Amino acid sequence: MARNAEKAMTALARWRRMKEEEERGPLAKRPHDVKECRSLEDAERFRSDITREASKKIAAIQNPGLGEFKLRDLNDEINKLLKLKLTWEGRIKELGGTDYRKYASKELDAQGREVRSARGYKYFGAAKDLPGVRELFEKSNEQEVLRKNRAELMKDIDAHYFGYLDDDDGVLIPLESAVEKEAIAKIEQDFEEKGGETAARQSAKGYEDIYKIEDDGQEDLESHETKVVGDDGRPMTIRHVLIPSQQDIEEVLLEQKKQELLFKYV
Known part of the structure; x- marks a missing residue:
């Protein structure tokens, strides 16, 4: 009797599940691009499915007997699912739904600061004891201990630090x-x-005027020299350079052309 009752209850449960699915209608498949989803209800359902799948994998990765390669693959899949979950949460917010990132719990250390491992790639369960991962966590913990936040740095800074009371x-x-x-x-x-x-x-x-120009008394234009008294009182001689005019240059070029023609034909 108990066996028949169990079968009846199982059949009844399956029938009720089938009726509920008929009332809801066909379920939409999860698209690869979150922009293609325009229904808030479907987006919430996709996020729940991803969260459920990630929870199953997190429970499975707690077994250290799976082996190194299996643990690494599971850890990669969990990180991909978490990244996909964040993407759907952003789409839900765009559609006017709940902002899950605002109410998400943060992983904090003993001092109440958010640990660095809470961002980016994460390790779960037995994956934390894999070769190379444990050393990474130890190094990260040392850096967290050495790093000081702004409140700790400003704790000992007062008026004496800036010299106001000296x-x-x-x-x-x-x-x-x-x-x-x-x-x-x-x-x-x-x-x-x-x-x-x-x-x-x-x-x-x-x-004496240091800019005074002494006249040498000679009007010979060929010398082109002028004597000037410097700052130290010693005389200096300035030699002027005669710059040819445009007409002089043209005459020289014309004479050069004549010489070339004479040399060529005579």
């Missing part, structure tokens, strides 16, 4: 005054030593 102790101002007096005395001494020599030099020169 003048209140009465030590810095006397030291600055002493150094300032020494600097002023040194400048005055340098001025007395070098300033007197400069004044004597200027009085000896009689404040």
Whole structure:
């Protein structure tokens, strides 16, 4: 009797399941591109299917006896499903549904900071004990310990760090005054030593015009020289270069052409 009752209940359950599927109508298949899905209900169903499939694989990857290659393949498939799940969550938000990313739980460490392994590629279950993965986690934990957040860095920074209260102790101002007096005395001494020599030099020169051009008294245009007195009082000679005019250049070119023609035909 119990066997027949179980069969009847199983048949009844299958019949009810069939009737529910008929009322819902044919289910749409999950497209490869999330943009092709325009129904919020279908997008929610696709996300649930992906989440269910990922949960099954996460439960299967807890068995370390599957072997290294099987564990790596399962871990890759789980990461692909999680990435696909995030894509569908973004599509659900675009269609006006729930923002799952906003309410998603984050993996935190002992200090309440989000661990770096919570982003990007993840390892699950027995895949964490694979060769090369354990060392990666140990290195990541060391970096998390050494890294400080902004609150820890700003904890010891106050007004003394920026020097706002250095003048209140009465030590810095006397030291600055002493150094300032020494600097002023040194400048005055340098001025007395070098300033007197400069004044004597200027009085000896009689404040001559350094830009004055001395006439050499010769009107020979072939020399083309001019004597000028420099800043140090010594005379300098400037030789002028005569630049040919356009007419002179044309005459030279014409004469050169004549010579070439004479050399060619005579």
